[in-house]
Amino acid sequence: MTATEANTHDHHGPSYMAIFWWLAVLTVLELIVIYTPMSKVAIGILLIALASSKATLVAMYFMHLKFETRTLGYIALTPAVIGALLVFVLLPDLRGSAHKTADEKKVETAAEP
Amino acid sequence: MNQAATLEHPAVERAESPLTPESWGKLGMWIFLAGDAVGFGVLLASYGALRAGSADWPNPAHYLGISLTAFMTFLLICSSVTMVKALEALRREELGRAQMFLGLTILGGALFLGMQAYEWTHNIHRGLLVFGNPWGATLFGTSFYVITGFHGLHVTGGVIYLSTILALLARLKSFERRYMITEIGGLYWHFVDLVWIMVFTFMYLL
Numbered sequence: 516m517t518a519t520e521a522n523t524h525d526h527h528g529p530s531y532m533a534i535f536w537w538l539a540v541l542t543v544l545e546l547i548v549i550y551t552p553m554s555k556v557a558i559g560i561l562l563i564a565l566a567s568s569k570a571t572l573v574a575m576y577f578m579h580l581k582f583e584t585r586t587l588g589y590i591a592l593t594p595a596v597i598g599a600l601l602v603f604v605l606l607p608d609l610r611g612s613a614h615k616t617a618d619e620k621k622v623e624t625a626a627e628p
Numbered sequence: 629m630n631q632a633a634t635l636e637h638p639a640v641e642r643a644e645s646p647l648t649p650e651s652w653g654k655l656g657m658w659i660f661l662a663g664d665a666v667g668f669g670v671l672l673a674s675y676g677a678l679r680a681g682s683a684d685w686p687n688p689a690h691y692l693g694i695s696l697t698a699f700m701t702f703l704l705i706c707s708s709v710t711m712v713k714a715l716e717a718l719r720r721e722e723l724g725r726a727q728m729f730l731g732l733t734i735l736g737g738a739l740f741l742g743m744q745a746y747e748w749t750h751n752i753h754r755g756l757l758v759f760g761n762p763w764g765a766t767l768f769g770t771s772f773y774v775i776t777g778f779h780g781l782h783v784t785g786g787v788i789y790l791s792t793i794l795a796l797l798a799r800l801k802s803f804e805r806r807y808m809i810t811e812i813g814g815l816y817w818h819f820v821d822l823v824w825i826m827v828f829t830f831m832y833l834l
Binding site: 531535538539558559562563565569573574583584586587590591593594595597601602605 | 814
């Protein structure tokens with residue numbers, strides 16, 4: 516493929532500057548969200564949604580994933596699937612039970628009647 | 629045979645990849661990035677597990693400099709834009725413009741590293757260490773330095789990688805080769821930006 520041929524592959528979609536402004540606006544929204552009086556869970560969900568949107572914009576337009584073959588898209592998506600599995604595997608640890616050191620456990624055992 | 633001649637030799641790529649017909653290198657980079665993304669995923673998931681299991685995990689937004697890191701995020705986004713602009717210039721066969729934008733991308737990466745060095749120094753002076761945290765769980769410091777350090781190493785690698793590409797752009801004769809190596813390098817740089825978006829959210833905002 517020559518550079519001229521690449522020129523004929525011009526990507527039809529939003530311009531790079533439009534993506535830049537979207538990313539900037541989403542970053543500002545993230546900063547607004549953390550100072551908004553909402554529950555921690557709602558803030559967490561909003562922040563993860565905003566970060567995922569930004570990551571998707573970068574992957575789809577800056578990394579040109581939107582214009583690549585579908586199989587390459589599957590390769591790019593693999594880490595997200597593995598990440599989701601990892602969170603599932605770690606769920607028992609994510610339920611909020613505080614870690615205790617061996618000494619703390621000994622103290623607790625000793626205090627039990 | 630010099631390095632530029634080797635890169636332009638037709639024997640470098642004998643067959644086309646069915647997934648990325650322009651180059652095998654691009655496919656190789658995507659596979660590498662997928663593996664690297666799993667590494668970052670493991671680190672962030674472990675961070676989540678450690679945080680959920682700790683009774684005295686400090687709120688990062690209260691103790692870490694959000695305004696500085698928000699600016700660092702903005703800087704990396706800007707450097708991603710200059711990276712795609714460099715590629716766009718090469719597509720139009722405008723070498724000088726491409727070199728300028730690639731230079732700006734490298735500058736963005738170097739500035740990011742400088743700010744990270746400042747942030748680390750500032751936090752170390754405040755007592756946040758790999759094995760010590762004045763605001764609660766010790767593992768907060770450990771995970772902060774491991775994750776931001778791992779990303780910082782990627783930025784350092786990216787700055788070196790893009791500088792090499794910048795040097796090669798002048799030596800290569802074919803726009804086709806120039807476009808290809810810049811596109812592959814650009815994939816790596818955008819990945820570094822993408823990972824920072826997640827690190828910024830998980831380590832600083834949540």
